[in-house]
Amino acid sequence: MTEPTPLDRKLLAATERLGRALRAARQQLATRHRLSLLQLQILEQLADQRPRRIGDLATELDVSQPTVSDALATLQQKGLATRSPHPSDGRATTIALTPAGTALAELAATELAPLLASDETTSADDRATTLRVLLTEIARLQHAGVITVNRSCLTCHHYQPPRTRTPAHCHLLDQPLTNHDLRVDCPEHASTAPTRFPAGRPARPQR
Amino acid sequence: MTEPTPLDRKLLAATERLGRALRAARQQLATRHRLSLLQLQILEQLADQRPRRIGDLATELDVSQPTVSDALATLQQKGLATRSPHPSDGRATTIALTPAGTALAELAATELAPLLASDETTSADDRATTLRVLLTEIARLQHAGVITVNRSCLTCHHYQPPRTRTPAHCHLLDQPLTNHDLRVDCPEHASTAPTRFPAGRPARPQR
DNA sequence: GACATACTAATAGGAATCCTATAAATAGGA
DNA sequence: TCCTATTTATAGGATTCCTATTAGTATGTC
Helix, strand or coil: CCCCCHHHHHHHHHHHHHHHHHHHHHHHHHHHCCCCHHHHHHHHHHCCCCCECHHHHHHHHCCCHHHHHHHHHHHHHCCCEEEEECCCCCCCEEEEECHHHHHHHHHHHHHHHHHHCCCCCCCHHHHHHHHHHHHHHHHHHHHCCCCCCCCCHHHECCEECCCCCCCEEECCCCEEECHHHCCCCCCCCCECCCCCCCCCCCCCCCC | CCCCCHHHHHHHHHHHHHHHHHHHHHHHHHHHCCCCHHHHHHHHHHCCCCCECHHHHHHHHCCCHHHHHHHHHHHHHCCCEEEEECCCCCCCEEEEECHHHHHHHHHHHHHHHHHHCCCCCCCHHHHHHHHHHHHHHHHHHHHCCCCCCCCCHHHECCEECCCCCCCEEECCCCEEECHHHCCCCCCCCCECCCCCCCCCCCCCCCC
């Protein structure tokens, strides 16, 4: 870990500014649809139809488990999500979207997508490069223990990093991976991280 | 505005994931220092010593003015920030950091910087490309009305975009600008946006 | 110069978020 | 069978952050 360069600091600042803006945009969108921000985020996460436990959602969204439980109760009340018992684990609850929830999630995705739509000033290659750099940073944060859930190619067991002559490769699909092909949230992700440890959220702030 | 490509969607997802992670990291850092997240963000914004009004801070941070007023009162109570009357406008209040506040802001910046420090897997050129792409997205969001404060080179009156043969140029410094040189928050920024309109925050969410 | 309008910040009041702590139910192993 | 760990739900509360309003100041108009 070397000393951060001015470029690093600017990248951090730009990422932060962009993240805040997207959060604000998502907040407004949620409000328009009579949802809280967390409720919208849950819909977005569930949109891939992957079955999840409540605890999984909490770690993905960086909030506590009761907070997710709260928001889910509201979503259920609105008829957007369902809770059903886990098939094999009697303690757990499986979360899924209702058709209405799916529709709302898709609508939200449609409304959010234009915020980062391509235009003529940025080449697709540059955007693909950006994707790889961002995924690299996400992988670093996972290593640093800030993120515990991450299903991108860069941390997948099936991922073969590029060598001097050969491009990156996915052993599962048995195909070369260009920057364009990198996935942020791959359904087939196989973790390389040994264990995930409980985030260890510290005490609350105070006045 | 064209239809979003898969790459666009992945970029949005990656940016969102990274933004959430950075927010969580900043939240933890704030808690460690007995601050709320908003209080920490205010310290970070004030760290450049640019004099600000309270309303300016609110639009920069995408929260309402009373919320900033609240957090500032706490910071003042902690001896980290000061409020003083504006020299020329009797209605306004000028905000500044105390030496203790400056020290804490620098400490926080030092602790956050390693999260995006360079490593050997990403070239500086790719990171510079990423910086430009991110700034382009920020500029787009400003155009879309999501962001109202933005002092990056790409929206500056002194900025000359690159042509086919000549690189980008800053008319104020009278120097060429590579991707590395782009600034996120330039003190000399001259706005090109005609007017800034009040964000029009909609009604609150509800159960 | 007086007045009307717009702007800036602070206060009041309240709703919603999201946390910690704890209880209940189940899984899994000794 | 019992003991421990895990998963979720509930209780209770603190904090954040909002809208609405008030007070004070700036600015333009008659």
